[in-house]
Amino acid sequence: MTGDLRMCFIGDSFVAGVGDPLCLGWAGRLAAQAFTDGQPLTSYNLGVRRQTSSDILARWQHECDQRLRDGADLRLVLSFGVNDTTHEDGRTRVAPDESTANLAEMLGRAADRGWPVLMVAPPPVDDTEHNARTALLDERFARVCRDASVPYVPVHRPLLDSAAWMREVRAGDGAHPGAGGYDEIAALIAPHWRDWLSA
Amino acid sequence: MTGDLRMCFIGDSFVAGVGDPLCLGWAGRLAAQAFTDGQPLTSYNLGVRRQTSSDILARWQHECDQRLRDGADLRLVLSFGVNDTTHEDGRTRVAPDESTANLAEMLGRAADRGWPVLMVAPPPVDDTEHNARTALLDERFARVCRDASVPYVPVHRPLLDSAAWMREVRAGDGAHPGAGGYDEIAALIAPHWRDWLSA
Numbered sequence: 001m002t003g004d005l006r007m008c009f010i011g012d013s014f015v016a017g018v019g020d021p022l023c024l025g026w027a028g029r030l031a032a033q034a035f036t037d038g039q040p041l042t043s044y045n046l047g048v049r050r051q052t053s054s055d056i057l058a059r060w061q062h063e064c065d066q067r068l069r070d071g072a073d074l075r076l077v078l079s080f081g082v083n084d085t086t087h088e089d090g091r092t093r094v095a096p097d098e099s100t101a102n103l104a105e106m107l108g109r110a111a112d113r114g115w116p117v118l119m120v121a122p123p124p125v126d127d128t129e130h131n132a133r134t135a136l137l138d139e140r141f142a143r144v145c146r147d148a149s150v151p152y153v154p155v156h157r158p159l160l161d162s163a164a165w166m167r168e169v170r171a172g173d174g175a176h177p178g179a180g181g182y183d184e185i186a187a188l189i190a191p192h193w194r195d196w197l198s199a
Numbered sequence: 200m201t202g203d204l205r206m207c208f209i210g211d212s213f214v215a216g217v218g219d220p221l222c223l224g225w226a227g228r229l230a231a232q233a234f235t236d237g238q239p240l241t242s243y244n245l246g247v248r249r250q251t252s253s254d255i256l257a258r259w260q261h262e263c264d265q266r267l268r269d270g271a272d273l274r275l276v277l278s279f280g281v282n283d284t285t286h287e288d289g290r291t292r293v294a295p296d297e298s299t300a301n302l303a304e305m306l307g308r309a310a311d312r313g314w315p316v317l318m319v320a321p322p323p324v325d326d327t328e329h330n331a332r333t334a335l336l337d338e339r340f341a342r343v344c345r346d347a348s349v350p351y352v353p354v355h356r357p358l359l360d361s362a363a364w365m366r367e368v369r370a371g372d373g374a375h376p377g378a379g380g381y382d383e384i385a386a387l388i389a390p391h392w393r394d395w396l397s398a
Contacts, residue, residue: 006248018241021234023227035220042217045244048266049205059265066258067247 015047081122214246218375280321
């Protein structure tokens with residue numbers, strides 16, 4: 001519990017909360033819950049649609065430098081990967097080795113700045129083969145985070161088993177859920193987020 | 200009404216919604232209302248604490264270029280100025296002529312990209328002299344927008360007269376309201392925003 005907590009949520013469309021009619025996404029739900037828990041904060045949502053880990057690597061630091069200047073407790077939450085494992089022109093948009101290298105690079109730079117990081121796994125979409133590729137990346141990301149002593153939130157498999165998530169994804173654009181799905185992923189992240197904030 | 204509306208809200212801490220326990224701010228309230236009105240959108244909140252118009256001018260385009268790539272209807276909402284008129288070291292952080300030049304420069308660049316803009320006035324804080332300086336900047340900003348045929352939302356004076364806004368600002372950190380104040384400013388902006396979206 002600190003008096004001036006500032007946090008950047010960095011990632012893709014799932015971080016941005018695309019499809020959520022409440023316009024909070026899981027990041028907004030966690031931030032609002034923190035206020036309820038007596039921990040006000042300044043949260044910056046830096047999720048961008050269609051972005052891969054390579055796209056994010058190219059911009060995140062500049063955007064965070066704008067936002068994490070003052071404040072006593074500066075933190076990052078990362079989540080990406082679904083766009084990396086998307087097939088385009090007969091191959092994934094980003095090769096798995098490059099995805100893991102991108103994550104490792106970001107964790108290293110965040111450590112240099114002294115910014116604690118929480119990493120959230122890429123969620124499933126309505127495409128079994130795509131999800132199988134993402135599940136492999138999920139395992140790689142978990143290892144990178146373990147090696148860097150960064151907490152990793154393994155939401156991928158629980159969401160595959162979540163009727164609410166998968167139903168809303170199918171009913172939506174095939175990738176993004178509605179409010180119920182964002183409730184679900186926020187609830188999965190919440191205990192890890194609380195542990196991380198109080199560590 | 201379009202099928203793929205994407206919007207960046209660019210500005211300062213009031214845009215970011217600092218102090219709002221619901222973590223929506225006025226930008227999030229307007230975006231959620233759009234969903235309710237049958238106009239889903241992707242909204243990106245690019246408000247940053249402490250930033251003046253000069254700070255924002257230096258970063259907004261790079262950040263918007265990351266976000267306004269796809270989509271059929273790409274738009275900007277701007278709001279800044281309170282940090283420009285803050286006194287530091289015996290003078291305002293940004294001189295009024297520079298503030299208006301910064302706004303004009305942003306409007307020109309947005310027009311070059313074909314991005315329609317809505318500009319929202321800087322709101323009042325709990326400091327009469329600061330508000331007097333902001334009220335003068337408000338008038339200048341209104342003129343710049345009129346000259347550029349950009350709609351301008353004059354929230355400054357109505358919020359000075361708003362008991363809810365001023366009470367929450369005083370009860371908070373002297374600058375930012377809570378949920379009730381953000382409700383109030385969102386309600387003032389909403390009719391202008393709807394006209395602008397349907398224009």
